[in-house]
Amino acid sequence: xxxxxxxxxxxxxxxxxxxxxxxxxxxxxxxxxxxxxxxxxxxxxxxxxxxxxxxxxxxxxxxxxxxxxxxxxxxxxxxxxxxxxxxxxxxxxxxxxxxxxxxxxxxxxxxxxxxxxxxxxxxxxxxxxxxxxxxxxxxxxxxxxxxxxxxxxxxxxxxxxxxxxxxxxxxxxxxxxxxxxxxxxxxxxxxxxxxxxxxxxxxxxxx
Amino acid sequence: xxxxxxxxxxxxxxxxxxxxxxxxxxxxxxxxxxxxxxxxxxxxxxxxxxxxxxxxxxxxxxxxxxxxxxxxxxxxxxxxxxxxxxxxxxxxxxxxxxxxxxxxxxxxxxxxxxxxxxxxxxxxxxxxxxxxxxxxxxxxxxxxxxxxxxxxxxxxxxxxxxxxxxxxxxxxxxxxxxxxxxxxxxxxxxxxxxxxxxxxxxxxxxxxxxxxxxxxxxxxxxxxxxxxxxxxxxxxxxxxxxxxxxxxxxxxxxxxxxxxxxxxxxxxxxxxxxxxxxxxxxxxxxxxxxxxxxxxxxxxxxxxxxxxxxxxxxxxxxxxxxxxxxxxxxxxxxxxxxxxxxxxxxxxxxxxxxxxxxxxxxxxxxxxxxxxxxxxxxxxxxxxxxxxxxxxxxxxxxxxxxxxxxxxxxxxxxxxxxxxxxxxxxxxxxxxxxxxxxxxxxxxxxxxxxxxxxxxxxxxxxxxxxxxxxxxxxxxxxxxxxxxxxxxxxxxxxxxxxxxxxxxxxxxxxxxxxxxxxxxxxxxxxxxxxxxxxxxxxxxxxxxxxxxxxxxxxxxxxxxxxxxxxxxxxxxxxxxxxxxxxxxxxxxxxxxxxxxxxxxxxxxxxxxxxxxxxxxxxxxxxxxxxxxxxxxxxxxxxxxxxxxxxxxxxxxxxxxxxxxxxxxxxxxxxxxxxxxxxxxxxxxxxxxxxxxxxxxxxxxxxxxxxxxxxxxxxxxxxxxxxxxxxxxxxxxxxx
Numbered sequence: 001x002x003x004x005x006x007x008x009x010x011x012x013x014x015x016x017x018x019x020x021x022x023x024x025x026x027x028x029x030x031x032x033x034x035x036x037x038x039x040x041x042x043x044x045x046x047x048x049x050x051x052x053x054x055x056x057x058x059x060x061x062x063x064x065x066x067x068x069x070x071x072x073x074x075x076x077x078x079x080x081x082x083x084x085x086x087x088x089x090x091x092x093x094x095x096x097x098x099x100x101x102x103x104x105x106x107x108x109x110x111x112x113x114x115x116x117x118x119x120x121x122x123x124x125x126x127x128x129x130x131x132x133x134x135x136x137x138x139x140x141x142x143x144x145x146x147x148x149x150x151x152x153x154x155x156x157x158x159x160x161x162x163x164x165x166x167x168x169x170x171x172x173x174x175x176x177x178x179x180x181x182x183x184x185x186x187x188x189x190x191x192x193x194x195x196x197x198x199x200x201x202x203x204x205x206x207x
Numbered sequence: 208x209x210x211x212x213x214x215x216x217x218x219x220x221x222x223x224x225x226x227x228x229x230x231x232x233x234x235x236x237x238x239x240x241x242x243x244x245x246x247x248x249x250x251x252x253x254x255x256x257x258x259x260x261x262x263x264x265x266x267x268x269x270x271x272x273x274x275x276x277x278x279x280x281x282x283x284x285x286x287x288x289x290x291x292x293x294x295x296x297x298x299x300x301x302x303x304x305x306x307x308x309x310x311x312x313x314x315x316x317x318x319x320x321x322x323x324x325x326x327x328x329x330x331x332x333x334x335x336x337x338x339x340x341x342x343x344x345x346x347x348x349x350x351x352x353x354x355x356x357x358x359x360x361x362x363x364x365x366x367x368x369x370x371x372x373x374x375x376x377x378x379x380x381x382x383x384x385x386x387x388x389x390x391x392x393x394x395x396x397x398x399x400x401x402x403x404x405x406x407x408x409x410x411x412x413x414x415x416x417x418x419x420x421x422x423x424x425x426x427x428x429x430x431x432x433x434x435x436x437x438x439x440x441x442x443x444x445x446x447x448x449x450x451x452x453x454x455x456x457x458x459x460x461x462x463x464x465x466x467x468x469x470x471x472x473x474x475x476x477x478x479x480x481x482x483x484x485x486x487x488x489x490x491x492x493x494x495x496x497x498x499x500x501x502x503x504x505x506x507x508x509x510x511x512x513x514x515x516x517x518x519x520x521x522x523x524x525x526x527x528x529x530x531x532x533x534x535x536x537x538x539x540x541x542x543x544x545x546x547x548x549x550x551x552x553x554x555x556x557x558x559x560x561x562x563x564x565x566x567x568x569x570x571x572x573x574x575x576x577x578x579x580x581x582x583x584x585x586x587x588x589x590x591x592x593x594x595x596x597x598x599x600x601x602x603x604x605x606x607x608x609x610x611x612x613x614x615x616x617x618x619x620x621x622x623x624x625x626x627x628x629x630x631x632x633x634x635x636x637x638x639x640x641x642x643x644x645x646x647x648x649x650x651x652x653x654x655x656x657x658x659x660x661x662x663x664x665x666x667x668x669x670x671x672x673x674x675x676x677x678x679x680x681x682x683x684x685x686x687x688x689x690x691x692x693x694x695x696x697x698x699x700x701x702x703x704x705x706x707x708x709x710x711x712x713x714x715x716x717x718x719x720x721x722x723x724x725x726x727x728x729x730x731x732x733x734x735x736x737x738x739x740x741x742x743x744x745x746x747x748x749x750x751x752x753x754x755x756x757x758x759x760x761x762x763x764x765x766x767x768x769x770x771x772x773x774x775x776x777x778x779x780x781x782x783x784x785x786x787x788x789x790x791x792x793x794x795x796x797x798x799x800x801x802x803x804x805x806x807x808x809x810x811x812x813x814x815x816x817x818x819x820x821x822x823x824x825x826x827x828x829x830x831x832x833x834x835x836x837x838x839x840x841x842x843x844x845x846x847x848x849x850x851x852x853x854x855x856x857x858x859x860x861x862x863x864x865x866x867x868x869x870x871x872x873x874x875x876x877x878x879x880x881x882x883x884x885x886x887x888x889x890x891x892x893x894x895x896x897x898x899x900x901x902x903x904x905x906x907x908x909x910x911x912x913x914x915x916x917x918x919x920x921x922x923x924x925x926x927x928x929x930x931x932x933x934x935x936x937x938x939x940x941x942x
Contacts, residue, residue, distance in 0.1 A: 163924045165920060165923045166920070189936060190892075193920060
C-alpha cells in the first residue's frame with residue numbers, strides 16, 4: 001500500500017526498498033526464497049532461526065514460510081521506515097518491543113502458528129516443530145512453563161500434532177496460570193484436554 | 208309500665224310505683240338467712256331449704272342495691288367453709304388424702320351448684336355490670352386458693368399424684384378412677400393450674416425416670432429387647448393419658464419418652480454389636496425392624512439415621528458381592544445373588560418399613576452405586592439372560608417368565624453403561640438364534656419389547672432385524688429345497704441362515720476348506736440365492752455354523768455327533784485317512800491356528816467327548832501331534848454334543864476388544880449430541896455443554912467429561928464450533 005507518504009522523499013524510499021528486495025530475490029520466481037533469506041539474514045547479522053526474523057515476517061504478514069513477496073517486503077519495510085540494511089538493523093529492537101507488547105503479542109503468537117503450516121489444507125503442526133516454536137516465541141518470557149510443557153509434549157502419546165486451538169491454549173495458560181503451583185487451574189473450565197493432562201502430569205511430578 | 212320510656216338496659220325492671228319501705232336492717236337480716244342456707248348446704252342439710260324463698264331473698268338484696276353486700280358475704284362465707292374443708296383434708300392420713308380431697312371436691316361442686324342457682328339473679332345482673340367474677344368461677348377460684356394452693360395441701364397433692372404414677376410405672380395397680388377425678392379437678396380449675404400444679408412437674412419427673420430407665424436398659428438389653436421395652440413404655444404413657452390425664456398431655460409425655468428412650472440412644476442402638484440395625488437386616492428380623500421404624504419415625508432425624516446405616520451397609524455388602532472373585536467366576540450366580548439381595552431388601556422395605564419411598568430410593572441408589580463398580584456387570588447380566596433363555600426358563604409358566612424378565616429389566620435400569628449391555632446382548636442373542644437354542648420365542652420377543660419401552664426404538668431395531676433374518680432364512684430354505692428337490696436327494700441336508708450385516712454382531716469373515724460334499728452344496732445355494740437377490744454379496748461364516756454327523760466307530764458303535772463347522776471339517780478328513788498330523792489337518796482345512804487348536808482340543812481332550820485320539824496324550828496341542836479316530840469311543844447317549852457355540856464369559860483379550868469397540872462407538876454419539884445441542888443453542892458455555900451432553904446420553908452410558916472435551920476440540924478443529932474470542936469458556940456453533 002503506497003498511500004502513506006507522498007512526495008519525492010517517499011518515492012525515493014520506495015525505490016530503495018524495492019532495490020533491496022531485488023538484491024535478494026530469485027530472478028526467475030520474483031520472490032525472495034530460502035537462499036535469499038539466508039543471505040539477507042547474514043547481512044542483517046541475525047541468525048535465520050532467530051525470533052526476530054519471525055517478527056519481521058509478521059510485520060510483513062508473510063504468508064509462506066521461507067519466502068517473501070515484493071508486496072510483503074514493501075509492507076514490512078515501509079512500516080519500519082527502513083530502506084537499508086543498516087536502518088533495518090536499527091529498527092529491530094523497536095520491532096521486538098512492539099511485538100512483545102501484550103496487545104500485539106497474541107496476534108504475533110497466532111501468526112507464528114499459521115506461518116508454520118506449509119500444506120494447503122494443513123491444520124496442525126507436528127510435536128517436534130511445536131516444541132521448537134514454543135521455545136522460540138515464548139521461551140524468553142515463560143522459560144519454566146515452556147521447559148516443562150516441551151518435556152511433556154515429547155513424552156505424551158495422546159497427540160501427534162497440535163492444532164490452533166491448543167496452540168492458543170498454551171499462551172493463555174502461560175499468561176493466566178500461576179506456575180509452578182498451578183493453584184488457579186480449574187479442570188472444569190474449558191481448557192484444552194491436553195492441558196488438563198499436562199497439569200495432571202505436573203502434579204504427579206511434584207508429588 | 209310505660210313501654211315507650213323503657214330504656215334498653217338488661218334486667219332493668221322498673222321500680223314499683225309506690226315506694227317500698229327499705230328497712231336498713233333488712234339487708235342484714237336477709238343476708239343472715241342466706242348465710243345460714245349456705246352453711247346448711249355445706250353441711251349436707253340442703254333438703255330443709257326452700258329454693259324459692261332463698262332465691263327471692265337474694266333477688267331482693269340485689270334489687271334494693273345490696274348486691275355488694277351479698278357478693279362479699281358470699282366470698283367470705285364460702286372462704287370460711289373451704290378453709291374448714293382444707294383442714295379436714297390436711298388431716299387425712301396416707302392413702303385417704305386423695306380420697307378425702309376428692310370427696311370434698313364433689314361436695315363443694317354440689318354446693319356451688321345450689322348456691323349459684325339461688326344467686327342466679329345476682330349472677331346475671333349485679334355481677335356483669337360490676338365486673339365481678341361469676342359465682343361458679345368464683346367458687347372454683349376460692350377452692351383453688353384455699354384448698355389446692357394451701358401450703359399443707361399443694362405440695363402433698365403433687366407428691367401424692369407423682370408417687371402413684373411412679374408406682375404404676377413400676378407395676379403396681381393404682382386407683383385410676385380416683386386419679387381421673389383429681390386430675391379432672393385440676394383441669395376444671397383452669398389449664399394453668401393443671402399445667403403449673405401438675406403437668407409441668409409430671410413431665411420433669413417422667414423425664415428423669417425415663418432417662419434413668421433407658422440408661423439401665425441400654426446397658427443390659429440388646430437392641431431388639433430395648434426397642435420392645437421402649438415401645439411398651441410409650442404405649443403405657445398413651446394409655447395413661449387416655450385413662451386419667453388431659454388429652455393435651457399426650458404429645459408432651461410421648462415427646463419425653465421419645466427423647467429419653469429413643470433420641471438420646473439412637474446411634475448406640477442402631478450400631479449395637481450383634482443386635483443393631485445391620486444384624487437385623489442380615490437376619491431379616493422384620494418385626495424388630497418394623498418396631499425400630501415406627502419408634503424412630505417419631506424422633507427428629509430418626510428415619511434418616513436408619514436409612515443412612517442401611518444404605519452404607521447395603522453399599523458395603525453390594526461392593527463385596529461385585530468384587531468377590533469367587534462369585535465372578537460364575538456370571539449367572541453373580542446376577543442371581545444380585546436379584547436375591549434386591550428381593551431381600553424389597554421384602555424388608557415392604558414388611559418393616561411400610562414401603563417408605565425414601566427407603567426405596569436409598570435402595571435404588573445403592574444398587575446403582577455398586578452394580579456399576581464392576582465394569583463386567585453389563586456382560587454378566589446379559590449372560591444371565593442368555594442362560595435363562597437357553598434353558599433356565601424351560602417349563603416355566605408364562606407369568607413366571609414375565610416376572611423374571613421384569614427383574615432383569617430392573618437390574619438393567621441400574622446400569623450406567625447400557626450400551627455395553629447392548630453389545631453383549633446382541634452377541635449372545637446371535638449365538639442363541641443361530642444355534643437354535645432358545646427356550647421360547649415369546650420370551651425373547653417379550654424382553655425385546657421391554658428393552659424398547661425402556662430405551663427407545665433405536666436400541667432394539669437391530670435386534671429385531673436379527674429375528675427377521677431368521678424368519679426370512681427359513682422361507683429361503685423352503686424355496687431352495689423346492690427348487691432343487693430332485694438334485695438334492697442324496698446330499699447332506701443344508702440349513703442356511705442368511706444374516707444381514709449390520710444387524711448382527713460383526714465377525715471377522717474367515718473361510719475354511721469345507722468337505723467336498725458340503726462345498727458343492729453351498730455353491731448350489733449361493734447361486735440359488737444370488738439368482739433371486741441380485742446385487743448382494745454372500746460370505747460363509749464358517750466359524751459360526753454347526754453340523755450333525757452320523758458316525759460309526761471301530762467297534763460298530765453308532766452315534767450322531769453334533770459339532771461345529773470347524774469340527775466337521777476336521778472329522779470328515781478321517782473318512783479318507785486313518786492318521787493325520789496337526790500340520791496336515793491345518794493345511795487341509797485352512798482353519799486359523801488358534802481356532803484349530805481349540806477345535807482339536809474339544810475333539811480329543813475332553814472326557815466323554817473324545818471322538819479323536821491324540822498322540823501324545825497331553826492336554827495341549829503341539830505342532831507335531833498326531834490324531835486318530837478313537838475306536839474305543841463310548842457314550843451312553845446316541846446323540847453326542849461336542850459343538851461349542853455357546854455364549855461364555857469373555858476372555859481378557861476379548862473383553863479389551865469389546866471395551867475398545869464400545870469406546871469407539873461412543874465417540875460419534877457424543878459428537879452428535881454436542882452438535883445437536885449447539886445447533887439449537889447457538890452459543891453455550893463449557894460447563895453447560897458438559898451437563899447437557901451427559902444428560903442426553905444418560906440413557907445409554909455415562910459420558911466422561913474428558914471425552915466430551917476431546918470431542919468438542921475435534922469439532923473445533925473441523926470448524927463445526929469455535930471458541931468465543933473474548934470468553935474462552937463460551938462455544939459458538941458455526942453454521
